[in-house]
Amino acid sequence: MGKTADLTAVQKAIIDTLKREGKTQKEISERIGCSQSAVSRHLSGKSVGRKKCGKKRCTTRRGDRTLRKIVEKDRFQTLGDLRKQWTESGVETSRATVHRRVLLNQKQRQKRLTWATEKQHWTVAQWSKVLFSDESKFCMSFGNQGARVWRKTGEKEMPKCLKSSVKYPQSVMVWELAGQLSTVIPWSVNHLPVVLAL
Numbered sequence: 001m002g003k004t005a006d007l008t009a010v011q012k013a014i015i016d017t018l019k020r021e022g023k024t025q026k027e028i029s030e031r032i033g034c035s036q037s038a039v040s041r042h043l044s045g046k047s048v049g050r051k052k053c054g055k056k057r058c059t060t061r062r063g064d065r066t067l068r069k070i071v072e073k074d075r076f077q078t079l080g081d082l083r084k085q086w087t088e089s090g091v092e093t094s095r096a097t098v099h100r101r102v103l104l105n106q107k108q109r110q111k112r113l114t115w116a117t118e119k120q121h122w123t124v125a126q127w128s129k130v131l132f133s134d135e136s137k138f139c140m141s142f143g144n145q146g147a148r149v150w151r152k153t154g155e156k157e158m159p160k161c162l163k164s165s166v167k168y169p170q171s172v173m174v175w176e177l178a179g180q181l182s183t184v185i186p187w188s189v190n191h192l193p194v195v196l197a198l
Contacts, residue, residue: 007038014032015032015039016043018031019043025043059101063089063090063091064101066089070085070086071150075149075151075161079095079099082098082102083098086098102150131178132177132178135174135176136174137172137174138172138174140170149161149163
């Protein structure tokens, strides 16, 4: 903690203000809770141009364009198929990366980053009040739900993004909840008993 790269914009503004008020670097560092060397580097401007922290991007823009071309050839491929073809084209990456590159647009990525940034300093007590949920639909007839269709906004009615289907297949919806609490709640879906494990 306290490295110059870790200083927030607010902390940097406070450092500048306290310096103008005549405070020493030691007093400033104690006031905002960082190291004295971090204050010194900020005031001397040595932190400017410092290398960014964080994980390096594992794909290039060119690699991302290659993935988009693979998706556009067949909109009904599975993530596994997409990853295999992308790997064959020379891009080694994980299934999760393929999922992010195909599904999330820039606005959605920004929302995820904002959400994560807001909660990066949450305590265990705060996280213990959070409950994450997920749901899955399992079709009981006609195989499964069919393949996912990879499409952009405005491509909903394009013939290559459409596939015939059964309007009301028999199905069961399953919900999963994950959190610190450990409780089991009985539930009913389509008149079938279901147990929700919390």
